[in-house]
Amino acid sequence: MAAVAGPLRSIDGVLLHVSKPIPGATEVLQFLHDYNIPFILLTNGGGKHETERVRDLSEKLGVPLSTDNFVQSHTPFRELLEGPDSLRDKTVLVTxxxxxxxxxxxxxxxxxxxxxxxxxxxxxxxxxxxxxxSTFTAPSQPLPKPLYHPSTSPTTSSVPSPSELAPYLKIDAIFILNDPRDWALDTQILTDLLLSHGGYLGTYSAHNGAATLPNRGWQRDGQPRLYFSNADLLWSAAHPLPRLGQGAFQAALAGLWRRVTAGAAELERTCIGKPFGGTYRFAERVLARHRSEVLRRLVAGTAAAGAATTTTTTTGRRREGGEGEGKEGEAAGGGDGLKTVYMVGDNPESDIAGANGHVSEDGAEWVSVLVKTGVWREGRGAKLGGEFKPRAVVDDVKAAVEWALRREGWRQGDWEGKKLS
Structure with missing residues (x-):
């Protein structure tokens, strides 16, 4: 076969359940690591820095992992530090x-x-x-600028001038990193900002409700852009039934916004994480870079060892005497990019829909595989049709990788006795 990489895989419900490895997960990751099959971990989880999360996962799974092949829900926000609209030096609100x-x-x-x-x-x-x-509001730091306090109740006809507002705090963007805990406080502050003039708390935009403006003026007056890192309504936790996630908070805020605007406007926001295309494009770039690094190390190692008769296929399989087992038998370090990516997930609405809907910029085929160890259960949850229909439904991550290996032409004997069976 030509360059085949993967799988990309979710974490909660695929590799872990309530912080404990799902049977077979450690063996699968070790197998992929030992056989130099490039993979990344793609999760809608968050709330920790990537270095901390990878360290925790390595300890729980007993397999060495790195930030080079790890993407969590808010990782792509780092891209907003660059470019002409960079938020690096702006003031952002995070929750x-x-x-x-x-x-x-x-x-x-x-x-x-x-x-x-x-x-x-x-x-x-x-x-x-x-x-x-109080658990969540007790730790605080002084604001970089004071809040604006109007002398009277703000209205659409009493918007302060730029010079009046200049000394006060202006919020340029709002980020929801993971599942908020104090929905009431967060919802109040976010609503105030979305109704404000230019992101200044204590103001009320003169454009709100203006029939002559697009969206009837709502969110058309320099209000901060709103970013969500995860749209999962439900997630798999210790409770027997799935629990509400960040997607539930987003739905609640959107429903409130419809009431606040008297049904005149939908909440405008940017959503990343699975199943949104931006996250899948970002993940594919990370996987491609990781694959290139895996192949670079393989080529360097082969050259150093002087292994004239042993090369490695683009999936990491060893082949002797230059005889390839894949369809084309291309050696490591070849010029081809990603050809096939396997997405192993437990949630049809995020993992499967995202993989099915993703159009690779480099023409890679994305293959969705659903496991039964997480959110989805037969007879409960989304029907597996249309965008939610996976290429395969299997019991667990071990079965998913075995299915992918067979699809790529690996014989059963290629992995029997090699930490996978």
Missing amino acids: GSDYEKCRAIFKEYGFQNVVTPADIYAADPTIFPFQPV
């Missing part, structure tokens, strides 16, 4: 399961001015006239 950890992640990414809902609440407790969940 998630742990405000301070969210701040630390974004600081480590390179965002210079990061605030949290806890910072805003500490600066002005009247912004939320209820008792917040």
